[in-house]
Amino acid sequence: MRYLKPTSIHEAADALESSRGTILAGGTDLCVYMAEGVCQPETLIDISGIDSMRGIETIQSGREEATVRIGAGTTVAEVAASEALPDCLRQGAQAVGSPQIRNLGTIGGNVCNASPCGDTLTPLLALDARFVLRSTAGTRTVESEEFFTGPKQTVLDPHEILEFIELPSASCARASAFRMIGNRKGQAISQVNAAVSVAIVDGVMSDVRVAVGSVAPVPLRLAGLEELLSGKTVEDLHPANLRDAVLEGVRPIDDVRSTATYRQEVTVALVFDALAACGGQRSGQDEGAGAW
Amino acid sequence: MVIRFTCNGRAVQVEAEPEARVIDVLRDGLRLTGTKEGCGRGECGACTVLLDGKPVNACLLLAGKIVDRDVVTIEGIAGEDGSLHPIQEAFLDTGAVQCGFCTPGMILSAKALLDEIDTPGVAEVEEALAGNLCRCTGYGKVVDAVLAASRRMAPGADRGGE
Amino acid sequence: MVSSVSVIGKRIRKVDGREMVTGEAKFSGDYIFPGMVYGTVKRAGVPAGRIKSIDVTPANAVPGVVDVLVAADIPGPNLIGILPPLDQPVLASDEIRYAGESVALVVAESAEAARRGAQAVAVEIEAYEPILTVDAALAPDARKIHETGNVTFSKKLRKGEVESAFERADILVEGDYETSFQEHAYLEPETVCAVPGRRFTLYASCQSPFHIRGHVAANLGVPASSVKVIQANTGGSFGGKDDVATEIGALACIAAQRLNRPVMIAHERKESIVGSNLRHAARIHIKTGALKDGRIIAREVRVLLDGGAYASESPFVTMKTLIHAAGPYNIENVSVESTSIYTNKTYCGAFRGFGVPQVTFASESQIDELAEKLGLDPLEIRRINGLRAGDPNATGQIYEQSVGLLETIEEIAKRPEPAGRKDDDRHVHGTGYAAVAQGISNGAEGIDVTGASVQMSQDGSVLVGIGLTELGQGSRTVYALIAAEVLGVDVDSVSVRSVDTDAVHDSGPTVASRSTTVGGMAVHKAASEVKKSLVSMAALMMKTEGENIELRDGFAVLRTDESARIPIASVATAAYWTGFPLMNLAFSKAPEANFDDETHQGDVYIAYNYGTHRMDVRVDTLTGEVTVLNHLAAHDVGRVINPLGLEGQVEGASLMGFGLAHMERIQYVDGIIQNANFADYAVPSIKDRLPTATITVEDPNPTGPFGAKGAGEPPVAATAAVFANAVADAVGVRFTRLPITREDILDALKRGNHD
Ligand SMILES: Cc1cc2nc3c(=O)[nH]c(=O)nc-3n(C[C@H](O)[C@H](O)[C@H](O)COP(=O)(O)OP(=O)(O)OC[C@H]3O[C@@H](n4cnc5c(N)ncnc54)[C@H](O)[C@@H]3O)c2cc1C
Ligand code: FES
Numbered sequence A: 001m002r003y004l005k006p007t008s009i010h011e012a013a014d015a016l017e018s019s020r021g022t023i024l025a026g027g028t029d030l031c032v033y034m035a036e037g038v039c040q041p042e043t044l045i046d047i048s049g050i051d052s053m054r055g056i057e058t059i060q061s062g063r064e065e066a067t068v069r070i071g072a073g074t075t076v077a078e079v080a081a082s083e084a085l086p087d088c089l090r091q092g093a094q095a096v097g098s099p100q101i102r103n104l105g106t107i108g109g110n111v112c113n114a115s116p117c118g119d120t121l122t123p124l125l126a127l128d129a130r131f132v133l134r135s136t137a138g139t140r141t142v143e144s145e146e147f148f149t150g151p152k153q154t155v156l157d158p159h160e161i162l163e164f165i166e167l168p169s170a171s172c173a174r175a176s177a178f179r180m181i182g183n184r185k186g187q188a189i190s191q192v193n194a195a196v197s198v199a200i201v202d203g204v205m206s207d208v209r210v211a212v213g214s215v216a217p218v219p220l221r222l223a224g225l226e227e228l229l230s231g232k233t234v235e236d237l238h239p240a241n242l243r244d245a246v247l248e249g250v251r252p253i254d255d256v257r258s259t260a261t262y263r264q265e266v267t268v269a270l271v272f273d274a275l276a277a278c279g280g281q282r283s284g285q286d287e288g289a290g291a292w
Numbered sequence B: 001m002v003i004r005f006t007c008n009g010r011a012v013q014v015e016a017e018p019e020a021r022v023i024d025v026l027r028d029g030l031r032l033t034g035t036k037e038g039c040g041r042g043e044c045g046a047c048t049v050l051l052d053g054k055p056v057n058a059c060l061l062l063a064g065k066i067v068d069r070d071v072v073t074i075e076g077i078a079g080e081d082g083s084l085h086p087i088q089e090a091f092l093d094t095g096a097v098q099c100g101f102c103t104p105g106m107i108l109s110a111k112a113l114l115d116e117i118d119t120p121g122v123a124e125v126e127e128a129l130a131g132n133l134c135r136c137t138g139y140g141k142v143v144d145a146v147l148a149a150s151r152r153m154a155p156g157a158d159r160g161g162e
Numbered sequence C: 001m002v003s004s005v006s007v008i009g010k011r012i013r014k015v016d017g018r019e020m021v022t023g024e025a026k027f028s029g030d031y032i033f034p035g036m037v038y039g040t041v042k043r044a045g046v047p048a049g050r051i052k053s054i055d056v057t058p059a060n061a062v063p064g065v066v067d068v069l070v071a072a073d074i075p076g077p078n079l080i081g082i083l084p085p086l087d088q089p090v091l092a093s094d095e096i097r098y099a100g101e102s103v104a105l106v107v108a109e110s111a112e113a114a115r116r117g118a119q120a121v122a123v124e125i126e127a128y129e130p131i132l133t134v135d136a137a138l139a140p141d142a143r144k145i146h147e148t149g150n151v152t153f154s155k156k157l158r159k160g161e162v163e164s165a166f167e168r169a170d171i172l173v174e175g176d177y178e179t180s181f182q183e184h185a186y187l188e189p190e191t192v193c194a195v196p197g198r199r200f201t202l203y204a205s206c207q208s209p210f211h212i213r214g215h216v217a218a219n220l221g222v223p224a225s226s227v228k229v230i231q232a233n234t235g236g237s238f239g240g241k242d243d244v245a246t247e248i249g250a251l252a253c254i255a256a257q258r259l260n261r262p263v264m265i266a267h268e269r270k271e272s273i274v275g276s277n278l279r280h281a282a283r284i285h286i287k288t289g290a291l292k293d294g295r296i297i298a299r300e301v302r303v304l305l306d307g308g309a310y311a312s313e314s315p316f317v318t319m320k321t322l323i324h325a326a327g328p329y330n331i332e333n334v335s336v337e338s339t340s341i342y343t344n345k346t347y348c349g350a351f352r353g354f355g356v357p358q359v360t361f362a363s364e365s366q367i368d369e370l371a372e373k374l375g376l377d378p379l380e381i382r383r384i385n386g387l388r389a390g391d392p393n394a395t396g397q398i399y400e401q402s403v404g405l406l407e408t409i410e411e412i413a414k415r416p417e418p419a420g421r422k423d424d425d426r427h428v429h430g431t432g433y434a435a436v437a438q439g440i441s442n443g444a445e446g447i448d449v450t451g452a453s454v455q456m457s458q459d460g461s462v463l464v465g466i467g468l469t470e471l472g473q474g475s476r477t478v479y480a481l482i483a484a485e486v487l488g489v490d491v492d493s494v495s496v497r498s499v500d501t502d503a504v505h506d507s508g509p510t511v512a513s514r515s516t517t518v519g520g521m522a523v524h525k526a527a528s529e530v531k532k533s534l535v536s537m538a539a540l541m542m543k544t545e546g547e548n549i550e551l552r553d554g555f556a557v558l559r560t561d562e563s564a565r566i567p568i569a570s571v572a573t574a575a576y577w578t579g580f581p582l583m584n585l586a587f588s589k590a591p592e593a594n595f596d597d598e599t600h601q602g603d604v605y606i607a608y609n610y611g612t613h614r615m616d617v618r619v620d621t622l623t624g625e626v627t628v629l630n631h632l633a634a635h636d637v638g639r640v641i642n643p644l645g646l647e648g649q650v651e652g653a654s655l656m657g658f659g660l661a662h663m664e665r666i667q668y669v670d671g672i673i674q675n676a677n678f679a680d681y682a683v684p685s686i687k688d689r690l691p692t693a694t695i696t697v698e699d700p701n702p703t704g705p706f707g708a709k710g711a712g713e714p715p716v717a718a719t720a721a722v723f724a725n726a727v728a729d730a731v732g733v734r735f736t737r738l739p740i741t742r743e744d745i746l747d748a749l750k751r752g753n754h755d
C-alpha cells in the first residue's frame, strides 16, 4: 500500500488523478472498511495535512451575498463547537459517534461517505448547502440535494475531492434544529434523524426546510411538508398535523437497526421536536434522551 | 518508514508502515500494552489515547497521522515517581474499576475533559465518556470518580485523600 | 448476631486496582514472547451442513502463514464441553451445527496474515436446511442435530398437586413469555497465549482454569499435570469465557507443539459474538392460581430454552430455571418442566444469572397481573406470598435463617415516592416492583468444593492462593479482607496471588455467585488455622492461655490487658523458629445437595440471595423512549464484606439486566447473526446508565464467611423484571417479550389506545 500525504489541494488532486488512490480524511469510516476487508486501497491519499481544507470562515465574494465556508477537512468536533454555524449543523455534528470519533472524523468524510444515516447530511440539506468539488480540471459546485445518489453513493467522480462546503448566509440566518434517535442514548447510530431550518417572523413560518435521514436510500427533503408549514404559525404545530405530510415523503425500510414502522412514527416526532425547538418552544424530547 | 512522534512526553521513533494502526504501533512497537483493543472498530473506546490532548480511537488512527504530534497513553498519566494522577486515585477510591479493561480508555477520556473543564457537571462527564463502553460497573462509580477527581484537581484543593 | 469486626464492611479499594489504572495489568493479549505466532479460526459461515472437503492449500500460500490445522490434527478426542457426554468438537470434522463453528486454525507470523489465511481456507459444505427455532427442533420429523436428538436436557419439579389446587383457586392467570439471546459483551474479547516447552503453559482470559486445563490436556493427549494454566487478568467474563478458552486454548497448545513456537489466539469482537456462548433465549408458559385473599396456591410452568448447537452449560441453566420458576414465594403446589433444545445457532451457556433472569421476568410479570386482577398493591401481593424463614420453597427446602425477602420489601416500601412526575400530553409515568430469589453456589448443579491456601511470612505479610478467579467482581479484595480480618492484620499486608494451576488448589468453577460464599469460607478456614499457630505462639510468649489472645490491628493483644501486645510479625517469626506452621491449605465443601431427581424436592442450595427492586420510569409516547427516574435495588446479602465492591456488583448487574430488558438482542436471519458488533448490538453506554441505589439487608448466612452470601447475579433478574413492570404500569399494556424496545412500547401504546 502507498501512503501519500499532500500538503496542498493541487498536490492532492494531482495525486488522485495519477494514482487513482483513495482519499483518507479522518479515517473513521475508511479504517473500518479496511478492517472489514470491504475496501483494500492501493494508495491512500491522506488529506489531513492540507491546511487550506480546515476551518470555518465567512467569505464575501464580489457582489454575491456572504457565504459561510467550511473546509471539508474540518473535524466533526470543530463543527460541533463552532459558534459561527447554525444550530442544526452543530447539533448534527454533536450527534456523530463519540468524542473520539468526532475528534478524528471530518465533515467532508461524513458527506462523502454518504451513509443514509449520516448526522450532518440532513442539516446540510436543510441549510441549502453547496459542495465545492476539486479535480485537476478545476472546481465545480453541486447542490447538497443533488449530491447524494444512493446509500454510500454520490455524484463525486473518482478523481474529485470535496474541498469546501458552503452555506448561503440567508440559510444561516434562519432558526434551525436537529433531532435524532438511535439504538442507545450514547454513541448511537441514527435510526432516524431530522433537521429543520425555518424563518419565523411574528410566529409565522416561511422558507421552511425539513430534511430527514435514515428513512430512504438518501437523506431527503420533505417538500410536501415544507409547503404545508409555510405561512402557518409555530403555536399551531402539533405532531398529528404533520403526520400525513411526513409519511407521504418517507420510504423507510426494516433493517438490523430498526423497523420501517418505527422509523415512520418517530420521524413525525423528531420533525415536530425540531420545529418546536426552532420556535423556541421546549422540545418534548427528554433532556439527554436524544444523543446530543 | 520511521515514525517520529512524542509519546508520553518523550520523543520516540518507531519503524512502522504509515498505514499501520497506532494501537499496533503502541502495543507491539513500543510495548505500551496499557492501550487495549476491545473491538478494533471505534465502537468501544478501550483503545483511547490522547492526540494533541484530544481523545481519539487508536484502532482507527493510522501511524502516518501521528508524525510530529503528541500522543499520551495510560502509561503517561502517573508521575515519574510512580505517584498516581488524581484521576487514577479517584477511580480506585470510588470503586470505578472492576475488570479494568475499559479503565485506561476511561481515564484518558476523563483527563481530556478535566484538562478542558475544571468542574464539569454530570451531563458533561457523560458526554465526555460516551465513547467508552464498560460492561462491569454500570458507570455510576465512573461518573463519581470523574467528579471526585475534578474536585481534587481544582486549584487550591487538597490533593490528598477525600 | 453480627460479631465485632475491624475491616469487614469497610469501603476498601480494590486490592489489585493499582495496576489497572496505570496500564501495567497484563491481560492475555499483552504477553509478547520471542518467536510468537498468531492463530485465527476459520468458521463455517453456514448454520447447518456436512463438510465435504477442506482445502488448506490456498491458506498455506498466503504470505506469513506457517501452519493450518484441521480436525485430524488434534491428537486427543477432539471434544470439549462442560458435562459428559461431551458433544462439542474443538474443530468440526464432519457436521456443521452453527455458523460460527470452527473448522480450521490458521497460524501466521502476524494476526493480520492469519486472518487473511483463514479467509483463504476453502471449505466445501453440503448445506442442510437449518433448524432455527425450538418448534422446528421439536417437530416429530425434525432432523437430529445430535445423535441423541434435539432435546439437550429436560427435568421436572413436582411439589404438591397443582391440578386440584387450580380447581380450588378463585382466580387463575395464564400467559406466555419470551426472552432473547443476550451476548456477554465483556470488553476484552477471548484471548489465550500458549507457550510450548517440556510442559505447556497457557495464559488465558478465563473463568475456570482447572476446567480448561483438563480439557486442553485431554485434547493434547497429555496428562493434566503437563499443562499449566495461568489466568491472566481477565477483562470480564460473566459466565462466557470458559467454553471458548477451552477451544482456543487447546488449539493454541496444539499449534505451539507443532511449531515449537508460542501461539496467541485473540478473538476479534465479531468472533466473540458469533463463536462463543450466549444467554439462552427462552419461551415460558406460566399458570398461577390464587385465592381471593391474595395467597398463591398453585403454579405450573413450562420452560423451553433455545440452547443453540451444543450443550455447554444448558443442563445447569435448565436446572436453575426449574428451581427458580416459582419465584421467591411460598407456594404449596408447584409443577415445573424445563427443557433445553438444540438448534443450529450459536451455543448458549453460562451467563450471569443462569436462567434466573428469564424465569423471573415471566414470573414477576404474572405476579403483577395477578395483583391487578385481585385489586392488590404489587408490594402487598409479594408480602403475602414472599418466603419467610421456616417456609418451604419450591423444592421444599426450609431455611431457618437468612431469608431476608420481607425485609427487602419493607426497605422498598418505606422509601418515599420520588416527587414531580406528572403526566403531560406527551409523557406517561409508571412504577414497577419485582422480587427475586437466587440460589447461591453450585447446589443442584454439582458438588461444591473449594481449596484455598493462606500463608503468613515472618514479616507478618499474608499470601492467599485460591483457584477461583478474579474477573472484575472483586473477589481478590473479598479474600484479602477475610484473611485480614481473621489474622488481625491490615488489608494492605495481604496479597492474593494470580491463579496458576501449578500453585493453587482446584477450586471448581468461578460461577453461581460462589466466590464470596464458598471461596470465602475456604479462605476463612485456612486463615483460621494459621491464626491458631499465631495465637499459640503469642500465648507462649505472653505466658498465658490462647483464649486470652486476640489478633487485632497488627498485634497479638492480651484481652485482659490491652497494653500487653506483640507485633504480629514478631509472633510470626517466633512461630516459624518454634515450628508452628504458618501456612494452611483448607477446603470448604458446601453441604451436598440432597434432592429427589424425579420431583426435585429436597435441599438444593446452601443459601439464597433475596431482593426487591423498584423502578420509576417516564415514557415518551411519541418516540417510545424511556427515562428511568429512580431505581432502588434492595438485596439480602447476609453480610456486607466490602460495600464498594457490593455496590459495584449490584450496579453493574442491574445495567446488564436493563440491557436484557430494553436494548440487547442478538438478531438472526437464516441462522446468521446480523449484529455482531457494538454499533448494532446495543450494550448500554454511560448515557443509558441507571440511577441505581443499592440497599442492603443483612440477615447473616450461617454457611458463608462472616454471614455473607453472593450478590453478583440476582440484580440482573430483578432489573429485567422491574423494568418490564414499570413500563407496563406507565403505558397500561403488559409486555410478554424481552427486550421491550422503544418500537414495542410505541406499538403497545397504539394497541392500548385501540382497545
Ligand atoms: C464507532 C463509530 C460511530 C460512528 N457514529 C456516527 C454517527 O453517529 N453519525 C454519523 O454520521 N457518522 C458516524 N460514524 C461515521 C464516521 O465517523 C463519519 O462519517 C465521519 O464523519 C467520517 O469522516 P472521516 O474524516 O473519518 O472519513 P474517512 O473515513 O476518512 O472517509 C470516508 C469516505 O469519504 C471519502 N472522503 C473523505 N473525505 C473526502 C473528501 N474531502 N473528498 C472526497 N472524498 C472524501 C473517503 O475516501 C472515504 O470513502 C461513526 C463511525 C464509527 C467508527
Ligand atoms: S478498540 Fe478502538 S474503539 Fe474499540
Ligand code: FES
Residues within 6 Å of the ligand: B096, B097, B098, B099, B100, B101, B102, B103, B133, B134, B135, B136, B137, C187, C235, C236, C472
Ligand atoms: S471495568 Fe470491566 S469493562 Fe469496565
